[in-house]
Every structure is written in C-alpha cells, then in structure tokens.
Amino acid sequence: xxxxxxxxxxxxxxxxxxxxxxxxxxxxxxxxxxxxxxxxxxxxxxxxxxxxxxxxxxxxxxxxxxxxxxxxxxxxxxxxxxxxxxxxxxxxxxxxxxxxxxxxxxxxxxxx
Amino acid sequence: xxxxxxxxxxxxxxxxxxxxxxxxxxxxxxxxxxxxxxxxxxxxxxxxxxxxxxxxxxxxxxxxxxxxxxxxxxxxxxxxxxxxxxxxxxxxxxxxxxxxxxxxxxxxxxxxxxx
Numbered sequence: 447x448x449x450x451x452x453x454x455x456x457x458x459x460x461x462x463x464x465x466x467x468x469x470x471x472x473x474x475x476x477x478x479x480x481x482x483x484x485x486x487x488x489x490x491x492x493x494x495x496x497x498x499x500x501x502x503x504x505x506x507x508x509x510x511x512x513x514x515x516x517x518x519x520x521x522x523x524x525x526x527x528x529x530x531x532x533x534x535x536x537x538x539x540x541x542x543x544x545x546x547x548x549x550x551x552x553x554x555x556x557x558x
Numbered sequence: 559x560x561x562x563x564x565x566x567x568x569x570x571x572x573x574x575x576x577x578x579x580x581x582x583x584x585x586x587x588x589x590x591x592x593x594x595x596x597x598x599x600x601x602x603x604x605x606x607x608x609x610x611x612x613x614x615x616x617x618x619x620x621x622x623x624x625x626x627x628x629x630x631x632x633x634x635x636x637x638x639x640x641x642x643x644x645x646x647x648x649x650x651x652x653x654x655x656x657x658x659x660x661x662x663x664x665x666x667x668x669x670x671x672x673x
C-alpha cells in the first residue's frame with residue numbers, strides 16, 4: 447500500500463460545479479496534512495493545511511478523518527482557474543522529521 | 559512571489575559538463591530541500607538541510623552533490639549526469655522539521671535537460 451494515495455483523475459468538471467477529492471494515508475501516527483496545487487510546469491504551491499477540526503478558506507474546505515485515515519478537499523463554485531493538479535501531502539512519522547510524503551496528485555480540469 | 563528563488567530556470571547540459579543549481583530563500587526558514595520531479599511522477603526528495611547540516615540523503619547518486627553554506631542558500635552541483643536525470647529540480651524551504659512536518663515553500667524550479 448502506498449503511503450499516500452490519490453485518484454489520479456483527470457476529473458472533468460463544468461464551471462460552477464462542486465468537486466471533491468479524497469486522499470488516504472497509511473501511517474495512523476501522521477500529524478500534519480496539507481493540500482498543494484500545482485499548475486502545469488510550475489512549482490507546487492500550498493493551498494491549505496488540514497486541521498483536525500476541518501478548515502475552510504473561501505470556496506475550499508478541507509476535512510480530516512483520522513479513524514479512516516483520509517483527508518478530503520472540497521471546491522465549491524469551481525472556476526476555470528481551479529484547473530490544476532492537487533497534491534495531498536502528509537508528514538512521515540519515524541526516523542525522519544523532515545520528510546513530507548507527497549501523493550502523485552489528482553488532475554482537475556474545469557470546463558466552461 | 560520571491561520567497562524562494564532558483565537559478566537558472568532552464569539548463570541544457572551535456573553528460574560531461576559540470577554545472578550548479580542555486581537556491582535562495584528569503585523567508586527566514588531553517589530547513590531547505592532539493593526535490594526532483596520527473597514527468598507524471600510524484601515529487602522525489604533528494605536532500606534535506608537543517609541549519610546548514612545535511613539531515614537527509616535519499617540514496618541519491620554521487621553525481622549530485624549538495625552544498626549549504628548558510629541557512630539561506632542551497633546549491634546542487636551536477637557532474638557527469640545521465641539523460642534520465644532530465645527533470646524539474648525544485649528547491650523548497652520550511653520553518654523547521656521537528657516532530658510535525660511543516661509546510662514547505664517552493665522555488666520556481668530549474669528545468670534540466672541532459673543531452
């Protein structure tokens with residue numbers, strides 16, 4: 447089982463729709479969770495951290511389910527500019543305190 | 559955004575060349591990272607430095623040699639690379655490592671092509 451797993455997509459979604467991604471992680475001791483977005487041929491950019499209580503930033507909502515070991519990202523009223531690859535990231539627990547484990551990403555395409 | 563800068567942005571080099579990638583962070587962070595991103599693959603962590611000390615080396619071939627002269631600068635020295643080393647090389651920084659992973663901030667990357 448991969449340490450962090452995401453559906454690669456692509457998700458083709460009409461503009462204005464709501465879209466949700468899930469990401470599962472294997473280490474129950476992980477404590478830090480993030481969503482990044484990466485545009486084509488650009489660097490990853492932090493979208494939001496994911497807190498135990500869930501958090502919202504405008505049209506974006508992130509949730510953490512520790513029991514089932516997954517995090518989710520919900521995008522409401524999607525815009526064309528939301529088209530990107532969304533990366534799920536979890537901290538590695540163990541010998542290294544510096545490593546983040548990166549999912550392979552979910553590609554989102556918003557269509558007009 | 560100029561929090562983390564990288565030069566050059568694009569680099570084409572032959573297999574016998576020696577070149578260096580440079581990264582500079584202006585965020586006051588303690589940890590810096592080199593990643594490799596090949597097409598359609600997840601980010602691969604190469605090296606981690608914390609307070610100028612290398613703390614991670616993820617079995618990277620010796621043709622890649624990192625250098626961290628201070629907490630704001632990071633270099634990746636390249637020599638006798640192979641065509642399969644062609645990729646996007648990303649530098650990142652974070653406040654620290656610690657028991658929890660801290661969010662990392664990336665530079666724009668160097669797109670490397672080895673001919």
